[in-house]
Amino acid sequence: MAAEAQHTGRIVILGAGIAALTAALRLAPCPVLVISPAPLGQGAASALAQGGVAAALGAGDSVAAHVADTLEAGAGIVDGLMAGIVAEAAPGCVAALAAGGVAFDRTPAGDYALSQEAAHSQPRVARVEGDRTGAAILSALIAAVRQAPSVQVVEGLAAERLEVTAGRVTGVWLGQPGRVARLIRAPAILLASGGAAGLYTVTTNPGHIRGQGLGMAARAGAAVADAEFVQFHPTALHVGGDPAPLLTEALRGEGARLVNRLGVPFMAGQHKAAELAPRDIVARAVYAQSQAGLAPALDARAIFAPGGPAHFPTVSAACARAGLDPARDLLPVAAAAHYHMGGVACDAQGRSSLPGLWVAGEVASTGLHGANRLASNGLLEAMVMAGRAAQDIAAERAWSPEPELAVPPLPPAAALPDEAPLIRRLRALMTEGCGVIRDGSGLRHALDALRALDQQAQTDSAKNMVAAATLIAAAALLRCESRGGHFRADHPQPDPELARRSRLFLADALALRDEKVPADVA
Numbered sequence: 001m002a003a004e005a006q007h008t009g010r011i012v013i014l015g016a017g018i019a020a021l022t023a024a025l026r027l028a029p030c031p032v033l034v035i036s037p038a039p040l041g042q043g044a045a046s047a048l049a050q051g052g053v054a055a056a057l058g059a060g061d062s063v064a065a066h067v068a069d070t071l072e073a074g075a076g077i078v079d080g081l082m083a084g085i086v087a088e089a090a091p092g093c094v095a096a097l098a099a100g101g102v103a104f105d106r107t108p109a110g111d112y113a114l115s116q117e118a119a120h121s122q123p124r125v126a127r128v129e130g131d132r133t134g135a136a137i138l139s140a141l142i143a144a145v146r147q148a149p150s151v152q153v154v155e156g157l158a159a160e161r162l163e164v165t166a167g168r169v170t171g172v173w174l175g176q177p178g179r180v181a182r183l184i185r186a187p188a189i190l191l192a193s194g195g196a197a198g199l200y201t202v203t204t205n206p207g208h209i210r211g212q213g214l215g216m217a218a219r220a221g222a223a224v225a226d227a228e229f230v231q232f233h234p235t236a237l238h239v240g241g242d243p244a245p246l247l248t249e250a251l252r253g254e255g256a257r258l259v260n261r262l263g264v265p266f267m268a269g270q271h272k273a274a275e276l277a278p279r280d281i282v283a284r285a286v287y288a289q290s291q292a293g294l295a296p297a298l299d300a301r302a303i304f305a306p307g308g309p310a311h312f313p314t315v316s317a318a319c320a321r322a323g324l325d326p327a328r329d330l331l332p333v334a335a336a337a338h339y340h341m342g343g344v345a346c347d348a349q350g351r352s353s354l355p356g357l358w359v360a361g362e363v364a365s366t367g368l369h370g371a372n373r374l375a376s377n378g379l380l381e382a383m384v385m386a387g388r389a390a391q392d393i394a395a396e397r398a399w400s401p402e403p404e405l406a407v408p409p410l411p412p413a414a415a416l417p418d419e420a421p422l423i424r425r426l427r428a429l430m431t432e433g434c435g436v437i438r439d440g441s442g443l444r445h446a447l448d449a450l451r452a453l454d455q456q457a458q459t460d461s462a463k464n465m466v467a468a469a470t471l472i473a474a475a476a477l478l479r480c481e482s483r484g485g486h487f488r489a490d491h492p493q494p495d496p497e498l499a500r501r502s503r504l505f506l507a508d509a510l511a512l513r514d515e516k517v518p519a520d521v522a
Ligand code: SIN
Pocket: 050, 051, 052, 246, 247, 248, 249, 250, 339, 374, 375, 376, 377, 378
């Protein structure tokens, strides 16, 4: 029998990455309850983010140029209003982090040392110790959250289902594997649970980030935008790790080259910007080399040679764990699922289509990224939008101090099925049918397989993952063109008529899966 619901007057934040913790702090003094599936600092994709924070900080750079690069990378469907809001806020965001103790890399003159990344027209990326930006920001936020009297953190519970009453999100079911979930009713919920890249076999995300937040919101009836757009990072270290360690794009910004086993530098003929072409183009080139058995690799030897230009401790450590010496060895690479441009549709205040539910970070789709996220706009968006959502929630009503909520241990459930085989099948079918290169028949096949998995899914967590995958595959089937991160071999060109964002409800995706609507309805 289900335990009685608990009530809190706190704003509940689901997730514990950079968006979640930024919002928790920005909401002070409003009382907040942060639900972190793992101990703070463990398990958030933010901690693995090697990219930095894109901001127009350099001499000669401008917010307008940052916006223009964001629009260009997003392949025709970026929301210009969002790009303006986020780029405008970027320099202040970096300054606030620096003032809060985040030690961004500096030039000898004390200015920010800015990196060049793909599709940026100039060096624009502020970083910490070369490739430790996400971890450094997250640890500064954790330290601040631990000190914030308005923030209560509950670790070890995950959101499984949203409670909806008369069309408004009024609570969340929190669970643990093998335990009976408990309903917490709350006046406002901010979902900041991360993306969906773990739905693929090769991913740079922590393996447990598999679209559960997106699926959960969609199952509650939230609208989903741009689900078809998944970004594959071209240079994940291909040594069999899960997650696959990232070889940051900044290495290519410092001159690292992509070569194949024949020694051919294969990007030169693909795009005028070669290794620094938009990420989707480089990812497809790397994927094609892998498919052809040509073993693509990153040659970063000049960077890691003694006296070389750069300092990338995270990359060095990943190479060492794999028994590779980047000063001597070519580094095998694969295209890996990295970031979901799609997510829960929201407005410029982070409001989802469901009253009572706000979203921020990768689980949200604001329209900033369009079809292809510009490098290092992800952490930036997470922080800017978390701040805006916090402001909007704070303005909802008068918030008064609230006692800490004691969540008693959850009672054990009857034995739960092992989700691991379902997850393996899910990741394999998404990789095969809805990966770097897609086509109509592969997507239809993926949807058929997802219908079977849906019938087998017995836990909310499994149903959430399958729902997220179904939305991605359905949106990809509906978009009969190629644009940004979405490449259809059967429709290889962009179609100007389709240069608009997509919006889907789970019911639409299920209807398409079950063939109740024709596949060409966009
Ligand atoms: C990278 O450093 O290559 C990743 C940056 C990003 O995903 O924004």
